[in-house]
Amino acid sequence: MMSTISTVKFEANGKTYSPAASPIVVICMDGSADEYLDTTMLFDRMPNLKQMVRNGFRGMVRGALPSFTNVNNASIVTGVSPAVHGISGNFFYDTLNREEVMMNSASYLRAETLLAAAANAGRKVAVVTAKEKLRDILSHNMKGIAISAEKANQARQDTHGIENVEAIVGFPTPAIYSADASLFVLRAGVAFVEQGLADLLYLSLTDYMQHTYSPEKEESLAFYEAMDREIGRLLELGAVVGATADHGMNAKVKADGSPNVLFVEDILESHFGTNGFRVICPITDPYVKHHGALGSYVVVHLSDPSRTDEIKNWLAVQPGITEVYDKATAVRVLEQPADRIGDLVVLSGRDVVVGRRPEYHDLSALDGSLRSHGGRYEEMVPMLISHPLNAQYKMKAAGDPRNFDIFDFTVNGTNP
Amino acid sequence: MMSTISTVKFEANGKTYSPAASPIVVICMDGSADEYLDTTMLFDRMPNLKQMVRNGFRGMVRGALPSFTNVNNASIVTGVSPAVHGISGNFFYDTLNREEVMMNSASYLRAETLLAAAANAGRKVAVVTAKEKLRDILSHNMKGIAISAEKANQARQDTHGIENVEAIVGFPTPAIYSADASLFVLRAGVAFVEQGLADLLYLSLTDYMQHTYSPEKEESLAFYEAMDREIGRLLELGAVVGATADHGMNAKVKADGSPNVLFVEDILESHFGTNGFRVICPITDPYVKHHGALGSYVVVHLSDPSRTDEIKNWLAVQPGITEVYDKATAVRVLEQPADRIGDLVVLSGRDVVVGRRPEYHDLSALDGSLRSHGGRYEEMVPMLISHPLNAQYKMKAAGDPRNFDIFDFTVNGTNP
Numbered sequence: 003m004m005s006t007i008s009t010v011k012f013e014a015n016g017k018t019y020s021p022a023a024s025p026i027v028v029i030c031m032d033g034s035a036d037e038y039l040d041t042t043m044l045f046d047r048m049p050n051l052k053q054m055v056r057n058g059f060r061g062m063v064r065g066a067l068p069s070f071t072n073v074n075n076a077s078i079v080t081g082v083s084p085a086v087h088g089i090s091g092n093f094f095y096d097t098l099n100r101e102e103v104m105m106n107s108a109s110y111l112r113a114e115t116l117l118a119a120a121a122n123a124g125r126k127v128a129v130v131t132a133k134e135k136l137r138d139i140l141s142h143n144m145k146g147i148a149i150s151a152e153k154a155n156q157a158r159q160d161t162h163g164i165e166n167v168e169a170i171v172g173f174p175t176p177a178i179y180s181a182d183a184s185l186f187v188l189r190a191g192v193a194f195v196e197q198g199l200a201d202l203l204y205l206s207l208t209d210y211m212q213h214t215y216s217p218e219k220e221e222s223l224a225f226y227e228a229m230d231r232e233i234g235r236l237l238e239l240g241a242v243v244g245a246t247a248d249h250g251m252n253a254k255v256k257a258d259g260s261p262n263v264l265f266v267e268d269i270l271e272s273h274f275g276t277n278g279f280r281v282i283c284p285i286t287d288p289y290v291k292h293h294g295a296l297g298s299y300v301v302v303h304l305s306d307p308s309r310t311d312e313i314k315n316w317l318a319v320q321p322g323i324t325e326v327y328d329k330a331t332a333v334r335v336l337e338q339p340a341d342r343i344g345d346l347v348v349l350s351g352r353d354v355v356v357g358r359r360p361e362y363h364d365l366s367a368l369d370g371s372l373r374s375h376g377g378r379y380e381e382m383v384p385m386l387i388s389h390p391l392n393a394q395y396k397m398k399a400a401g402d403p404r405n406f407d408i409f410d411f412t413v414n415g416t417n418p
Numbered sequence: 419m420m421s422t423i424s425t426v427k428f429e430a431n432g433k434t435y436s437p438a439a440s441p442i443v444v445i446c447m448d449g450s451a452d453e454y455l456d457t458t459m460l461f462d463r464m465p466n467l468k469q470m471v472r473n474g475f476r477g478m479v480r481g482a483l484p485s486f487t488n489v490n491n492a493s494i495v496t497g498v499s500p501a502v503h504g505i506s507g508n509f510f511y512d513t514l515n516r517e518e519v520m521m522n523s524a525s526y527l528r529a530e531t532l533l534a535a536a537a538n539a540g541r542k543v544a545v546v547t548a549k550e551k552l553r554d555i556l557s558h559n560m561k562g563i564a565i566s567a568e569k570a571n572q573a574r575q576d577t578h579g580i581e582n583v584e585a586i587v588g589f590p591t592p593a594i595y596s597a598d599a600s601l602f603v604l605r606a607g608v609a610f611v612e613q614g615l616a617d618l619l620y621l622s623l624t625d626y627m628q629h630t631y632s633p634e635k636e637e638s639l640a641f642y643e644a645m646d647r648e649i650g651r652l653l654e655l656g657a658v659v660g661a662t663a664d665h666g667m668n669a670k671v672k673a674d675g676s677p678n679v680l681f682v683e684d685i686l687e688s689h690f691g692t693n694g695f696r697v698i699c700p701i702t703d704p705y706v707k708h709h710g711a712l713g714s715y716v717v718v719h720l721s722d723p724s725r726t727d728e729i730k731n732w733l734a735v736q737p738g739i740t741e742v743y744d745k746a747t748a749v750r751v752l753e754q755p756a757d758r759i760g761d762l763v764v765l766s767g768r769d770v771v772v773g774r775r776p777e778y779h780d781l782s783a784l785d786g787s788l789r790s791h792g793g794r795y796e797e798m799v800p801m802l803i804s805h806p807l808n809a810q811y812k813m814k815a816a817g818d819p820r821n822f823d824i825f826d827f828t829v830n831g832t833n834p
Contacts, residue, residue, distance in 0.1 A: 060457070319747055401769040
């Protein structure tokens with residue numbers, strides 16, 4: 003069923019992509035701190051990945067901040083930073099309409115995707131995401147297949163570019179809180195390549211397993227081992243494979259194992275008085291079992307912006323807080339869209355999460371102890387490429403490559 | 419020649435160490451970004467380290483800032499941060515005496531070392547450092563062996579606790595700009611354990627190889643492979659081995675391979691006018707072939723401190739600059755000694771170094787292109803322990819462990 007694969011160049015957001023005639027598969031291994039690969043490979047349980055990076059490339063790249071899923075997935079499919087594409091979290095406070103709104107819809111996306119451009123240039127594009135919440139952004143204006151594992155059995159030809167997904171993939175629609183939610187994404191990718199249904203794929207996994215298990219746990223090792231089998235099948239099918247992560251993952255607990263949380267709205271009110279602060283946790287999403295809406299990054303809206311410097315300087319020296327920026331500095335240093343952050347942006351330490359107030363965060367739903375992300379210590383993630391990098395991209399890899407360069411590296415970096 | 423090994427507890431800077439009756443060896447693998455281990459292990463060239471961490475522990479720890487050698491070595495042997503031990507670089511500006519002074523002498527150390535405490539408690543302690551510059555700080559007030567590879571053949575019993583080092587180790591004094599400079603340190607450690615000359619050792623390597631070669635270069639792979647052989651011998655001798663790094667290492671070059679430098683004194687004068695600024699590069703040391711005194715961390719002394727905020731805010735949004743702190747914030751967030759930093763502390767990006775003015779930096783001496791450290795992107799380093807961690811230290815490893823907890827982990831973390 004293999005058909006001719008288009009090698010027509012395509013362009014998106016100022017970058018040009020010159021694809022080879024091979025299937026191209028980019029994987030976002032959600033929440034894959036490098037330690038997950040280190041540990042699983044240490045026990046010789048990722049033989050395909052090992053062989054893949056021996057032939058190709060393994061290194062570290064810098065993600066977009068905040069180190070959240072939607073932010074980085076939007077960056078990966080556009081090739082640009084949040085300052086350009088506009089997705090700065092799952093949630094933001096709309097200061098014009100004075101309401102807190104979800105940012106899951108493509109209507110918030112300010113850049114076109116390279117996937118849409120590839121499809122327009124003649125590639126058969128498929129997007130498979132674990133969580134339905136990402137499907138709208140990832141498939142924005144795109145002709146092709148766009149499904150989620152979560153709702154695989156609801157895909158219809160006219161809306162998803164495919165139907166009978168379970169039969170095609172050979173697996174049932176998985177539970178979202180499971181290893182299978184991510185494995186289904188990879189299996190769908192394998193099936194689509196094998197059956198000639200797609201030749202440029204973006205496979206975006208989910209981090210339920212990483213939120214729940216540290217790298218040395220058998221559940222995690224078995225999960226990465228199962229991922230490795232699917233990666234092996236993609237390589238057997240002749241695909242050029244690139245993989246990265248949206249963010250890392252760290253335990254955010256005290257010495258007794260309980261969550262290590264700083265409730266920023268609470269501490270600001272205790273110190274400066276009530277009713278002056280609105281803290282937004284942009285990690286908030288409907289999938290509560292992962293993290294209880296607690297990450298290492300929040301934004302603060304002030305009712306009296308003239309006090310910005312005073313409040314910033316106080317916050318900056320509170321234990322657990324590692325970085326505090328005013329809006330102008332966050333726009334430059336953290337590459338944020340000015341209209342979708344607050345007056346202050348606050349990041350916390352490797353083992354610390356920041357929240358709003360206790361009543362906003364239900365930790366009883368967590369499976370396991372608190373592991374989360376969002377801050378600086380989840381910014382650096384692995385990049386893996388199945389084919390040798392050419393001289394230009396070797397040089398680029400040695401600079402400050404980004405996780406949202408992954409299509410650039412996979413498509414252009416492996417050209418001779 | 420093995421004699422009884424003391425298990426008497428010892429205490430330093432508020433921490434208690436309960437050593438086992440085995441030889442204990444802590445290695446500081448200078449400049450070992452995790453990528454060096456990843457890449458060498460990928461090619462199956464560190465079999466002993468692989469077996470060691472399969473039995474024990476491998477994870478990431480946070481170093482002290484600035485991510486320089488002396489700062490982190492002083493932290494490792496005291497178990498505390500620069501705010502406590504006072505060593506904040508190789509160089510600082512003494513504002514009282516108005517002079518720039520080297521900080522290589524133990525007279526600048528404000529905390530006792532755990533090595534001295536261990537020796538006082540009856541352990542046979544040996545310190546072996548590649549560079550002579552570190553010997554004074556590491557062996558402060560310590561009874562035992564203290565030598566450098568650089569001047570191994572000059573060691574005398576009364577001043578170094580040992581003589582005839584070349585005969586004992588079985589290797590000649592190495593050139594300082596070589597792989598052998600570090601390998602000699604490890605070989606000396608093996609010889610001292612084997613011959614019963616020491617039972618608690620600190621082996622501090624040098625990063626000439628990492629400054630000069632990226633992880634995938636054959637020179638680097640062969641170097642780590644040679645390190646692995648010595649680690650294997652230490653394990654064969656029954657040692658409990660812990661290893662970490664003082665800092666990571668990144669290429670600091672533009673797309674054309676030339677050094678990516680921001681001369682901070684220059685840009686400040688261009689913008690704010692002349693004669694108001696003194697920029698100190700605390701990485702400066704006599705070993706010029708490594709980095710040309712360019713790292714990702716400088717401090718700035720202002721002739722008019724009332725302009726601190728204005729200058730800080732301007733610097734914070736300059737491309738390449740990632741963090742700028744005033745003194746009070748640097749003391750808290752970066753754990754610095756207030757009297758040995760400047761009015762401002764400036765950190766730069768993963769691929770950027772900060773310097774003073776071009777005339778202060780001789781890059782012609784570099785062997786290879788510019789690879790350096792000092793900033794946030796060289797802060798996270800590996801920690802490797804040869805024996806399983808007990809429950810308490812497993813929990814500790816999952817929080818925010820530090821590279822200067824390495825003796826704590828190696829000594830206390832492996833106790834049943």
